Amino acid sequence: xxxxxxxxxxxxxxxxxxxxxxxxxxxxxxxxxxxxxxxxxxxxxxxxxxxxxxxxxxxxxxxxxxxxxxxxxxxxxxxxxxxxxxxxxxxxxxxxxxxxxxxxxxxx
Numbered sequence: 001x002x003x004x005x006x007x008x009x010x011x012x013x014x015x016x017x018x019x020x021x022x023x024x025x026x027x028x029x030x031x032x033x034x035x036x037x038x039x040x041x042x043x044x045x046x047x048x049x050x051x052x053x054x055x056x057x058x059x060x061x062x063x064x065x066x067x068x069x070x071x072x073x074x075x076x077x078x079x080x081x082x083x084x085x086x087x088x089x090x091x092x093x094x095x096x097x098x099x100x101x102x103x104x105x106x107x108x
Contacts, residue, residue: 001086005025006024006100007025012023014021029099034056034066034092035088035091037085037087037088037096038085038086040085040086042082045077046084048070048073049070050069050070050071050073051070052069053068053069053071054067054068054090056068058097064096066091066092066096068089068091071086071088072087073086073087074086
């Protein structure tokens with residue numbers, strides 16, 4: 001899905017090599033699968049491995065959670081925050097959630 005278009009039909013497109021500024025033409029977003037990044041506190045890090053089920057709850061849809069699974073982890077604890085970065089893939093085949101930053105609650 002194209003989420004932003006920065007040029008119009010018929011516009012001259014320059015690569016930026018002629019001294020002009022480089023400009024991205026458009027943004028693309030894959031909307032059938034959401035990739036959610038979660039920082040898990042160190043005390044819970046050992047419980048999170050690929051395949052562990054996860055539930056995503058949005059403030060706009062508290063009664064209709066989305067289900068997914070842990071796809072991968074960073075494999076290391078962040079020394080500043082004492083958290084493990086976990087990536088969760090959530091099925092969004094019906095397009096129930098648009099790809100935009102928001103506050104989510106996720107349960108793993």
